Structure formats: C-alpha cells, structure tokens
Amino acid sequence: MNAPADNGTTMPRYCAQPPQTKPVLRPDLSPARARAILLVHAKWINGTVLHYAFLDQGGDIGGPEQLDEVRHAFQSWKDLGIGLEFQEVTDPGDSEIRVVFQEHEGSASYVGTDNLHIGTSEPTMTFGWDLTTRYGKATALHETGHAIGFAHEHQNPFAGIVWDTDKVYEDLGGPPNNWPHEVTFNNILRKLSQDEVTGSTWDPDSIMEYSFGPGLIVRPERYRGGIPPSLGLSATDKERVLQWYPSLHAQPSRLEPFQSAPLRLATGEQADFEIVPSDTRSYQIGTFGDSDVVLALFEDTPGGLRYVTADDDSGQDRNGRLETRLVKDHHYVARARLYSTWGSGSIALMYW
Incomplete structure (x- = not known):
C-alpha cells in the first residue's frame, strides 16, 4: 500500500x-x-x-x-x-x-x-x-x-x-x-x-x-x-x-470414541467435530485414507477456542495424527482441513 x-x-x-x-x-x-x-x-x-x-x-x-x-x-x-x-x-x-x-x-x-x-x-x-x-x-x-x-x-x-x-x-x-x-x-x-x-x-x-x-x-x-x-x-x-473462511453457523458434530466419521471434502474445505471425553487420559486423534490434511485440536473455554496441538501431513505418505491428554467432560473441537486426496479418495476421522 x-x-x-x-x-x-x-x-x-x-x-x-x-x-x-x-x-x-x-x-x-x-x-x-x-x-x-x-x-x-x-x-x-x-x-x-x-x-x-x-x-x-x-x-x-x-x-x-x-x-x-x-x-x-x-x-x-x-x-x-x-x-x-x-x-x-x-x-x-x-x-x-x-x-x-x-x-x-x-x-x-x-x-x-x-x-x-x-x-x-x-x-x-x-x-x-x-x-x-x-x-x-x-x-x-x-x-x-x-x-x-x-x-x-x-x-x-x-x-x-x-x-x-x-x-x-x-x-x-x-x-x-x-x-x-x-x-x-x-x-x-x-x-x-x-x-x-x-x-x-x-x-x-x-x-x-x-x-x-x-x-x-x-x-x-x-x-x-x-x-x-x-x-x-x-x-x-x-x-x-x-x-x-465461510461463516461457521452449524454446531460441530459430536464425535464418539472409536467412531469413524467420513470426511467428504473438496480442496480447502474442512470438517469440525466436537469431542467431550468421558475419562481424563491420553488420546489419539487421526485421519485414515489417502489424503493430505492439516488436523488441529482446540479446547472450548469460556474465553473462546484455545489452540492445543496440530499436525500437517501434507506431502507425506502418512496420516495426520495427534496424541494429547484430554480432560474428562471438557469440550474440544477437532478440525480437519483437506489439501488433497488420491487413491479411492475415501477418508475418515476417529479418536480413541
């Protein structure tokens, strides 16, 4: 300017x-x-x-x-x-x-x-x-x-x-x-x-x-x-x-442990999921399928969403994976933004 x-x-x-x-x-x-x-x-x-x-x-x-x-x-x-x-x-x-x-x-x-x-x-x-x-x-x-x-x-x-x-x-x-x-x-x-x-x-x-x-x-x-x-x-x-950065109106879908949630996304699109753990322990959150994804986790606090951790698997032949300690009954939001898919194009998100 x-x-x-x-x-x-x-x-x-x-x-x-x-x-x-x-x-x-x-x-x-x-x-x-x-x-x-x-x-x-x-x-x-x-x-x-x-x-x-x-x-x-x-x-x-x-x-x-x-x-x-x-x-x-x-x-x-x-x-x-x-x-x-x-x-x-x-x-x-x-x-x-x-x-x-x-x-x-x-x-x-x-x-x-x-x-x-x-x-x-x-x-x-x-x-x-x-x-x-x-x-x-x-x-x-x-x-x-x-x-x-x-x-x-x-x-x-x-x-x-x-x-x-x-x-x-x-x-x-x-x-x-x-x-x-x-x-x-x-x-x-x-x-x-x-x-x-x-x-x-x-x-x-x-x-x-x-x-x-x-x-x-x-x-x-x-x-x-x-x-x-x-x-x-x-x-x-x-x-x-x-x-x-389209408007976010919908409440994120609730993701349950060991539940596989399909991600039907185009390049640049993302899917958001709410996670409310029933136990305080270490968890893993990951994607499955042939894809390049940036995966991030936020905690929903009274002051707004606070960043916890993220993983970017772009350009690598692996899946995005987060390993972090989650607290019982706290609310978290997992966000997966897609770069690209190949192979079958089918991808999913799960936490366990």
Whole structure:
C-alpha cells in the first residue's frame, strides 16, 4: 500500500512483505497434489481465533487512534461474515500477530500461518505511516489481509503485467522506499506460481493491489499510466475471503470414541467435530485414507477456542495424527482441513 503525502497526493511508499515460506515437497509428488498443498498451506484453519497484541501504543506514528484503525481493519474483515475470529490480547506471548508502529520500518506483515514462525517477542506486522488518513485506513486493511493469508495481487500470474524492469528497480531503489534489488523483486517483479493463487483472474481493484505511477508497466497498455489506489475491499476480495473462511453457523458434530466419521471434502474445505471425553487420559486423534490434511485440536473455554496441538501431513505418505491428554467432560473441537486426496479418495476421522 502507498503512504499519502501531506499535500494529499500519493507517494510511492509500499508494503515490504517479508518473503513467504513454502513447504518443501517431494519431487515425485503429483502436480495436482502439490498444487493443493501450495494453495492451502498459508491459510488458517477456518474458525481459528487469531489473537493480536500491540507492542507499542502508536510508536512514532501517533497515539491510540493508530491502534483503533488496526482494530477497525480486523473488524472490517469479520463483518463480511467470515469464520475467523480476532481477539486483542495484552500479553504478546498469547498472540499470533504482534503490531508495532515505527516510521523507519515502513509497513509490512507476514502472510497467514507464516506468523507462527516468528518469536513471540518479535513483531509480525509493522506500520510506517499514519493510519487515520484514507490511505492509512487502506494500509491497515491491506496488512491485515496479509495476516489472514493473502499475497500481493499484482504478483498474480494471471495479471499479465510486463514491467519496465530497469525503471522499477530505479524507482523503488530511490526515496522514499530505498529498497535493495531483492526487496523490489520479492514485492513487485516476482510472479506467484499459478499453484499458489485462487481462481484464474487478476483483480486490479483488490485491497491487496499496490497503486503505481505512470511508466512502470509496459503491458497491459491500459495501465501504462499507472494503477490508482484501492481504498477498500473489492467485490472479489469479499468473494475470495468467504471462499476460504465461510461463516461457521452449524454446531460441530459430536464425535464418539472409536467412531469413524467420513470426511467428504473438496480442496480447502474442512470438517469440525466436537469431542467431550468421558475419562481424563491420553488420546489419539487421526485421519485414515489417502489424503493430505492439516488436523488441529482446540479446547472450548469460556474465553473462546484455545489452540492445543496440530499436525500437517501434507506431502507425506502418512496420516495426520495427534496424541494429547484430554480432560474428562471438557469440550474440544477437532478440525480437519483437506489439501488433497488420491487413491479411492475415501477418508475418515476417529479418536480413541
């Protein structure tokens, strides 16, 4: 996103997204199976409660009003009816997302589950300009969009953008960004794999799209004069986020010990099951069948769902398996999100 200048124009100062991690997949993995894993791996399991904490109270950007804009941005995504929840916490150790306001750091956020790889004393989201302006509010939406799993839209391989590479490096290498070549490549010129993006079209109106001045884009010709800033969520933004995180209305099905529950899922879909153990002891929860699945367990507490443990068996010829101690009459939710199936395509979940 761009930072606004004091005179109301837009300065080309951008979100410097850190490089995304990719799962290391076996070279003999089928293309369909690899694509499914790459498509899903950065997304959260739907229904996850994402906890965010502020590491400062506005830093050198401003005061409490900066924090309010981040809160409003999370709420804007939630107001679409998505299944994710957002909860502010005071202890950074209890958070997946940690926010700082530092002008010299610029604006950036880790993407989706990459947030989990960052130490709990380190920020995962930074803001480098005032969030109370129109552009600042859009920046807050953009960075929170990264946090829930969305990458830069102009790096969509279906955009068909041909850059004036030398001019892009020259423009971003100078003030106010002063980016080295690798940052410019990672955030502007590098195209995502087709396996990493949903759908087959580019949305230039997306909140995840940068605005660009004239002369940087060679093709499509209509954008040689630049791309105007996106100041809110586009229709496609709303469609995509609801595709990945649909509303959770139904109560999870109760799963009994040694009961095999079939999972009839498409790529990216998930099934939720309630577990209420009759004894306090060690249990195993696992999937069966030829599938790549991320399996997670949460405890349903008065303060909401709290993460217990998870297992991701993607790209491996084994089934997801959790082994953990469950407490009698406590309520838990097991969630299985599918990457892909092969063979018979029949899979199931059981706990014992």
